[in-house]
Amino acid sequence: MNAEIKTQDVLFVLYSFDSNKEMMRFIDLAYSTKGVLDFSHVEIEEDLTQVYEQEGRVGPFETEEELLQFSYELCEKAKLESICLCDVDAVNQSLKDAGNVNKLNDHLLEHGDILTDPDRKKKGLFSNIF
């Protein structure tokens, strides 16, 4: 685990691939110590996604970049410093290792991808795209 990252500064983004939808990426859950992000209340500036309120998840994201871009937007809106992006393997490993809910987020930080300073990264990402 990155010792500099504090749990309260992190937006945890859990995503998976949907085999019924051409293996597109979907964000299943996003939360921080402030609480769970309600996707139905998130305004999506870029026309990247479609919100599936019934399923309670957001997607589809065709590429990793789209997923990242959206996660950065979420992070920015939540006024958090870092994102912990967790795919299914990271989630499963954390569930296995944690044993208790009190340790779960520490394990997610250990197994997920930590992305810090969303502003800078976002700019970097856009400069790569355009």
Add this chain to the structure above:
Amino acid sequence: MLTTPVIKDEDTVFPGENWFLYWKTSASLWKSKIESLRGVNKIIIPVNWGFHSDTGDNIDFAGEKPETDLKKLVHICEDLGKEAILILPISPVPYLPNGGIPFLLARTESLNSTMVFGSALDADGVINQFYSFFDPRVYKAFTKFTRELSHYISQSGMNVSLWAYESGYFNNGLFHSYLHDRSSAFDQGFTRFLQAKKAEDEENSEVTSGQKEDSLRKEYESMIRELYLESIKNDLGFCYQGMKKIGYVLGRPHDIFISSVENAADSRIIDEVLMMSRYDIIPSTMLVPARLKKGLINIFRDTVLSSTYIEETFEDKTIQNKSEFVFHPSSTFSFVCQKEDKETLKDLTDSGVINFVDEYLKYDYDFNDLSEFSWEDELESSRYFYYFTGRDLDLRSLSAALKMFMNGLNVFIDKKNLDDKLLRRLESFYIENDLEIERIRYLCLIETISMGEGRLFIFDSSEFEDLQKDGQKSDKKRQFWNKVFDSLDFKYPEIMAEEGLRYTWFDRGVASSELKFERVKRVSFFNPTSYKKKVKVRYPSQFIFQKSIDEKNVSMNNTTHEIELYFLPKGSVSLDFGVIL
């Protein structure tokens, strides 16, 4: 952030809903614990397979661990004048390590539909991971366990009844079983299942579309569920009573992560319990941390998940002991359908009936599974309306619906997706009985037939699809249902509750001193918010206000046919009405 929970011993062994977790305390304390449980006649004892066997092979019933002595436990209950009810799972359970299976059998992790490990958080914050019930080793060991349990019960002369149960959670109007699994064990079995299917029917050789594969997966899952159930029925048939679905509050997969950052709100707990009870799923608050089971939630549990409710849920199938004079959850309106079918749910949503009933008869409706529905049982029921979906009807259930109407009940049939043969059967029913049909057109053709007290109401909601998609579609559907109910001359209290308030209905038969009423209805209100809230109840002349009970943090203003309630945070109250139909 979470605070350190202070868990009382009684919460550990009695997690709620009359359950007693015998492995959580010493056998020498069983008697004093059970003795301390007042007002409970039936003790629900979940059989902990993994506690009786580490390996799946060697099974302990009082041989090594005294806490595996079920005979002693049942006898203690009998000595204390209580009935012991054993319940045995046919799926992973969320409150036990490894989902309840023996330690050495925990080899193939169960995976949910997003390929995340099946798991749940127990009340102590422990993450319990599930293992696949599709692993042949698990099934083999389970059959051995049921055989030995059968032998043990019959040899020890225990007079006990046993129920099978499937565990899951409730979300978006559907029960999701913890049996559901996409692990390698499932896939291997499913592949063999497909091969067998192909061998028996060449037409099935092309399983190409995702939809077809999904349906076959469900069929395979259902087949395995039946195998586990058959094992119980075959070995324990002498004490087997039936199968129940148990839904766990805070049992959704996401709740593990959400619980890491916030406590569940009271409203969330209340909503889950209320919804499950409407779908004939037994709600369990076992996963709710002890620190949340206090104040309003305790009042709510005592009101909605009372001992009487639980005891009647696990009633011996040969005994009709349901007391007419005790309040039961009320269902004025009943949907009779394949309640776990997404397409059925879509038809109900598209017709606008669910939205209407949810507003107009909020928490006074329920869902009955068509396959288990018996119309004869409804003749004495307090239900007032029955709604059948065309998609789910077959000849047997259509006949049942028509017989209900002939016996004086109010029946709705939506012809959308109704089979052509059944349409012809319906038309011949009109002719054979020389029925006078009133036909009205309002958004769709509506046929109504009256016979005695019964009313048959037939329409085709597929015509609603032609409504202009101008944003007024749902308003028009609401108008449609308003007109329908107006035409039925059905009077019902109007409840204007501020956002955040919750309420639910109960009813009971009348005692000899109340013969002027047909039924007595009770509405119980809860304010789970941290704000003051107001509600106005406007009731028709057929409803006679009798009394208010269990008032807590509430004040009341009663005028003719109108009651105003002012709730403080976490307030609650129940109002009783005598009903003249």
